[in-house]
Amino acid sequence: xxxxxxxxxxxxxxxxxxxxxxxxxxxxxxxxxxxxxxxxxxxxxxxxxxxxxxxxxxxxxxxxxxxxxxxxxxxxxxxxxxxxxxxx
Numbered sequence: 001x002x003x004x005x006x007x008x009x010x011x012x013x014x015x016x017x018x019x020x021x022x023x024x025x026x027x028x029x030x031x032x033x034x035x036x037x038x039x040x041x042x043x044x045x046x047x048x049x050x051x052x053x054x055x056x057x058x059x060x061x062x063x064x065x066x067x068x069x070x071x072x073x074x075x076x077x078x079x080x081x082x083x084x085x086x087x088x
Contacts, residue, residue, distance in 0.1 A: 029073045050076035053087045
């Protein structure tokens with residue numbers, strides 16, 4: 001039996017990662033970044049540095065921090081958000 005999301009073209013916060021495409025996931029992150037007020041966003045350089053820390057972390061799993069449950073690409077973008085291991 002194969003389960004399909006109720007609305008396959010419109011993922012929501014309750015969707016499983018496997019139910020959305022890579023393109024949809026990338027779009028969700030980009031929409032999140034665009035909705036972030038400029039004064040709350042880190043620079044592109046800091047964002048990439050933070051993602052580099054996450055990429056090397058043993059707690060990263062499928063784009064999610066296993067320690068705190070955050071999508072790392074979203075958390076790394078906001079200046080007020082920090083690594084639960086205090087790596088940034």
